[in-house]
Amino acid sequence: MQGYNVLMVYNKGMDKLLMCERLKNPYKGLSNLVGGKIENGETGKDAAYRELLEETNISSEDIILHHLMDFKYYLQDCYVEVYVGRLRRDVSVIGDENILYWSDLDHNFFDMSLYAGEGNIGHMIEQVNYVKDRLFSDEDSLV
Template sequence: MTAVIPRAAVSVVVRWSEPFANSVQSRSNARYLLVQRGKEPNKGMWSLPGGKIELGEKTLDAAKRELMEETGLTTSVSTIIKQDRCILRWHTDGPFACSDSIHHSQTSGVSFHYVISQCFAEVTSSSPPNIIASDDAMDARWWSVDEMKDAENEGTVIEGVGSVVERSEKLYTSGLLECEG
């Protein structure tokens, strides 16, 4: 049996809300980007965009790469989408949280173990940009926190995603996840 060792991975909480909304409106109108996994582990489940960190790759660089590969969103200064300026800004002080994703197999014990660093980015535009899933994402779309919680309870969103998003929302609305871009 091959030994399974923990792998470093990254996920990205990408937030969009209506521009110029006050903090209460911003919180209630906020949408978060989730992708539907196209490969194991968690094939078919919805989760935050992300994946493995390559050897020698910085965490934030891995987050930007994975987001671009799975959704097409890039860190370019701005993109014009239907006459709307869309800007992707990143929290550059490093990950805001860390979690484990451990998967067990009936025959061999632990089959996957990822230590996931959660990074944060926000999209500034008048409406959420259209996302086209690619790479190992089967689909991608914007979710409200309530939609995400309901889907997590139904078993279609990976357990723990909602709590990561809620943590990011609290930090963001408290001014602790400032973004640059």
């Protein structure tokens, strides 16, 4: 079963989410979160940090990623691990795989004509909203 990851990167103020406009299929032209494949022999968390650095130039020095949830697609023989983090400081994001941008959070992320993932992005954002105070409270002392 092939593993993938999706990375939810919030800015330090937790009022913007890092998104990308997909330049290739699947979901070409739609907004998505960054992420990629988990390679054989690689842990999910190691893959998340590697993909984040490759696609955005954000390093483990800039953010702590938390494993939020997983999606398992039995008929497609794959799973997706979802990681979330808040930047410790402002960072210039750089990537050439997709067009990166910071999105405000007042959009309808369930709109499948604009966002990839069949509504999953909206679902994941709602899940973060339920736990963000608990999830990031320990990090406030590190900043």
